[in-house]
Amino acid sequence: MADKKKKQKDLKKPKSSSGAAKVSGKNSSLQSYINNHLKVSKLSFKEQTDRPFSTLLTCSVIGIALVLPTLLLILLTNVSAANIDWEGSAKITLFLDQNTTALEAGTLSQSIAKHNSVANTAFIDKDRALEEFRSQFELGDVVQFLDRNPLPHAIIVTPADTLEEVRQIELLMEELETLELVESGLLDALWVQRLQSITSFLEKAVLLIALMLAIAVLLILGNTIRLAIENRKEEIAVLKLVGGTTPFVCRPFLYMGVLYGLGGSVIATVLTAIIIAILNTPIEELARSYQSTFELSGLDFESTLLLILFGTGLGWLGAWLAVRRHLDEIEPT
Numbered sequence: 001m002a003d004k005k006k007k008q009k010d011l012k013k014p015k016s017s018s019g020a021a022k023v024s025g026k027n028s029s030l031q032s033y034i035n036n037h038l039k040v041s042k043l044s045f046k047e048q049t050d051r052p053f054s055t056l057l058t059c060s061v062i063g064i065a066l067v068l069p070t071l072l073l074i075l076l077t078n079v080s081a082a083n084i085d086w087e088g089s090a091k092i093t094l095f096l097d098q099n100t101t102a103l104e105a106g107t108l109s110q111s112i113a114k115h116n117s118v119a120n121t122a123f124i125d126k127d128r129a130l131e132e133f134r135s136q137f138e139l140g141d142v143v144q145f146l147d148r149n150p151l152p153h154a155i156i157v158t159p160a161d162t163l164e165e166v167r168q169i170e171l172l173m174e175e176l177e178t179l180e181l182v183e184s185g186l187l188d189a190l191w192v193q194r195l196q197s198i199t200s201f202l203e204k205a206v207l208l209i210a211l212m213l214a215i216a217v218l219l220i221l222g223n224t225i226r227l228a229i230e231n232r233k234e235e236i237a238v239l240k241l242v243g244g245t246t247p248f249v250c251r252p253f254l255y256m257g258v259l260y261g262l263g264g265s266v267i268a269t270v271l272t273a274i275i276i277a278i279l280n281t282p283i284e285e286l287a288r289s290y291q292s293t294f295e296l297s298g299l300d301f302e303s304t305l306l307l308i309l310f311g312t313g314l315g316w317l318g319a320w321l322a323v324r325r326h327l328d329e330i331e332p333t
Contacts, residue, residue, distance in 0.1 A: 037251070044255035055263065058224055062264025065217050066311055067271045069210035070299075074276070076202055078296055090166075092157040092173045093186040100181045105153040108181055117160050117172050124154040152183060166196065214314060221260055221318030222325075225253050229326045250323045254316060261315015265308045272307075273298055 048055040094112075096105055102125055109123040157176065159169050173185045229236065236249055276298040283296050299307065 036248075040251045041255050044252055044259060048256070048259055055260075058220070058260055059263030059267055061220055062217050062260060062311065062315070063267030063271060065213045065220075066264060066268035066307065067275070069206055069213055070268060070272050070307060071275060072202065072206040072209065074272070074296075074298060076199065076206060079199060079202075090159065090169060090187070092159065092169065092176065094155040094157060094176055094179075095183045095186070096153040096155070096181050097183050098152055100153055102153065104181060105155065108179065109155045112155060112157060112176065112179075115172075115176075117163055117168075119158040119160045121158070122156040124156060126151045126153050217261075217264070217314050218318040218321065221257055221315055222322040224260065225257060225319050225322035226326050228253060228256060229323070250320075253323045254319050257315040257317075257319020257322075258312055259315070261312040261318070262308065264315070265311025268311065269299065269304055269307055 096108070100108075105125075106123050109121045112118055113121040157172075159172060163169050163172065169187060173187050176182060177185045276296060280296050
């Protein structure tokens with residue numbers, strides 16, 4: 001009976017020992033994987049720092065390619081965020097019927113001012129309008145021969161700030177034109193339509209330019225990684241011969257692409273800040289000439305982080321495409 005119990009204890013010990021070895025094996029494998037990544041990343045970084053001119057040149061090309069769409073995107077963001085002054089520009093002028101009295105016109109102006117889509121109104125008496133016309137165009141001799149005042153009463157309507165699009169203001173004008181005493185309406189917002197057209201064009205242009213430059217970055221990185229693979233062709237063949245896996249062989253080149261992309265995005269961030277600082281002074285002077293306080297804002301923290309991640313991602317993608325394309329051509333002999 002005692003021998004039987006002893007055998008049972010001896011049988012339990014290997015199981016416990018094998019279980020501990022299994023857990024230890026998992027930890028050892030994960031630690032080895034992490035250590036390998038750290039080692040490869042350090043070696044890749046050292047290789048790039050050992051040839052600073054070549055590395056700086058490649059990163060600069062990538063950075064310059066990223067600067068143009070970044071600047072255009074900043075311009076669009078500033079235009080969209082700018083507080084456009086509608087005063088004296090996007091106003092609706094309502095011309096009243098010639099038989100409308102000044103009292104009726106004033107009452108109608110007050111009624112329109114209560115509309116939800118109207119910020120305020122201003123009643124322009126036709127006699128005052130004729131006097132301003134006479135003084136402005138120096139036609140006093142001609143006006144005195146008129147039998148009656150040809151100008152109608154007018155109401156200047158300022159749309160509410162909630163109406164951000166020209167089409168919304170046009171719908172408001174069409175609604176006001178249906179009022180009983182209103183003869184016609186006029187909206188001088190051609191410059192707004194042109195601005196919106198330019199903004200829409202720039203948005204599409206930024207997307208196209210960013211796409212083309214992203215492809216250019218991928219081609220630059222692909223060619224750089226291809227040259228690196230050619231220089232290490234024999235080493236890659238030996239690694240494959242001794243059983244090196246594809247991820248293991250690809251890893252140094254992927255880290256190389258990531259470092260190039262990271263360096264290029266950092267250069268793009270610095271160049272963007274410098275260009276914004278240079279352009280800010282003339283833009284502020286131009287804004288002051290139009291009695292405005294517009295100031296060009298640069299990249300914030302989130303935009304900077306996004307640019308760096310985008311550049312790094314492009315670097316990784318370019319390296320991955322090049323590695324998958326050229327490593328398959330290298331076979332051990």
